[in-house]
Amino acid sequence: MEAGASTASLVAGASAGDRAAWDALVGRFAGLVWSIPRDHGLSAADAADVSQTTWLRLAEHLGRIREPERLCAWLATTARNESVRTLRRAQRQRPLDPSSASLVREDVRAVDSDLLQAERDATLWRAFEALPSFCQVLLRTLMSDPTPSYADVSALLGMPVGSIGPNRNRCLDRLRRRAEFARPLPSTRSSSDRRVG
């Protein structure tokens, strides 16, 4: 039942002690929760802490989520707050250390590894990582599966529903320009009329 179950019914099931419902929630949203600290530039170790804290907190809050169908926004907001706190703690404790592990996203997982099937994937990813954090979080949210509603995205990012579409287009345009600027163009294209966002 989990694959097609609504998020609200999974929350209700998990709240009543159904382990399978909980695992279905984890399967559905673990990627989103993981991506948020990563998009804030946190290391894998710090992102793992943020992720675990977020899930532990949800486990205690299951019966109190006011709008279970908006769990996506609840998780993303919690992960974002913990990410920001982690960054601030790191800045407080190591204000002058540029090699701070928490602040420097390791480049090891960058480009020329076996993980990459093609250089253009790496180019696209580099372009994504060069986007402002706001765009990274917005695009990651929109690309999560199942796709969240605009109401969820609105609650998460605190932007009016009507501005999500334009912001999405603006962020994708920036991504597109960066990705294409960074690689040789095999053919001409007509993007010259696109405006800088």
Next chain:
Amino acid sequence: MTVTDFEDDSRLLARLAEVAGRIDPVPAGVIAAASGSFTWRTVDFELAELVYDSVGEDSVGERELVGVRSESDGRQLSFAAREITVEMEISSGGGMVGQIVPPQPAAIQIRHRSSTTTLAADHLGRFQAAGLPSGPMSMRCRPESGAPSIATDWVLV
């Protein structure tokens, strides 16, 4: 994939999702920890929610601005249940001092990722600990008066 794939927003987003899953997948250990969080539920404790964190999104600057406890570099946290509030300050070295309000003796258990610290609050509700591990943390508090036991929100310290 051809360059024209980039022209269409939906295809670009789908492409990005595919690349993200390959380059920065969720580590198996992170998924296991998320799954395992379910077993940490404490349904028989009343939840004390995090109501103040000096390392909040906006509160740090405000605190410094008004000079409240500005000489301290510790992190102040407040958790509120219906009848009990827990105030604590955690230093960067893993030290903790705190107080239960209203003041009362209680048995305290601090849960960490893979260990537990046991403490007692004195008749004024005061407690302290040292050398707490970093990572997710939650405190359970069982008042000697027999008042309802509480468990705080998990926080990352």
